[in-house]
Structures are given as C-alpha cells and as structure tokens.
Amino acid sequence: VQLVESGGGSVQAGGSLKLSCAAFGYTTSNNYMGWFRQAPGKEREGVAAIDFDGSPDYADSVKGRFTISKDNAKNTLYLQMNSLKPEDTATYYCAIGYMTHFGLPRHREYNYWARGTQVTVSS
Numbered sequence: 001v002q003l004v005e006s007g008g009g010s011v012q013a014g015g016s017l018k019l020s021c022a023a024f025g026y027t028t029s030n031n032y033m034g035w036f037r038q039a040p041g042k043e044r045e046g047v048a049a050i051d052f053d054g055s056p057d058y059a060d061s062v063k064g065r066f067t068i069s070k071d072n073a074k075n076t077l078y079l080q081m082n083s084l085k086p087e088d089t090a091t092y093y094c095a096i097g098y099m100t101h102f103g104l105p106r107h108r109e110y111n112y113w114a115r116g117t118q119v120t121v122s123s
C-alpha cells in the first residue's frame with residue numbers, strides 16, 4: 001500500500017491550497033481516511049477525517065475553512081484549505097484505516113500513512 005500526497009506549497013495568509021492523497025494498492029472505499037498535521041515542536045493533530053459512511057469530522061481550528069472529500073473511483077482523498085492562516089503551517093499527512101468504527105475518525109487508529117507534504121502560510 002502506498003499513499004502519495006501532492007498539492008502542498010507556500011501561500012500567503014488568506015489564500016487556498018488543495019491537498020490530494022492517492023492510494024495505490026488499496027481501495028479508499030470501506031474504510032476511514034484522514035488528514036493530520038504536525039508543526040515543529042508540536043504534537044501531531046488530526047485535522048479532518050472522513051468516516052466509513054462518508055461523514056466528515058473536523059478539528060475546531062479548521063471548521064468552516066477546510067473541506068475533506070474523497071473520490072472512490074480515483075482512490076483519492078482531498079483536503080481543500082481556504083482562508084489559510086500562519087498557524088496552519090505544518091507538515092500534512094494523509095492516512096487510511098479500517099480497524100474500528102468506534103469514536104470520532106480523527107481519533108482512531110490508522111493503518112497506513114503517507115510521507116507528508118509541507119504547507120507554509122506566510123503573514
């Protein structure tokens with residue numbers, strides 16, 4: 001299984017970026033998928049996730065600004081990020097899991113992880 005991200009980069013505050021995560025050797029249906037981020041010196045944070053039934057789960061810090069979606073036909077997960085802030089600067093990781101239905105998908109165990117893509121937001 002390989003998860004390959006794209007779409008990271010540098011943007012000014014207020015701008016937008018769209019991250020993509022393509023899954024190879026694995027189907028994105030019948031599982032949950034999520035986006036996580038980690039800034040230097042900080043713990044990894046669950047940003048957004050999408051559950052088995054397609055329902056989204058967002059961290060309070062990104063609600064109303066970020067949108068998670070997936071295209072099962074393309075085995076690809078997306079994260080549309082609008083109104084970006086400097087505090088959104090981090091390495092972003094996508095992940096896929098299938099182990100449990102319990103709890104919010106952002107807080108569940110994940111089985112496969114991508115290598116990460118950098119997002120930098122300047123003020």
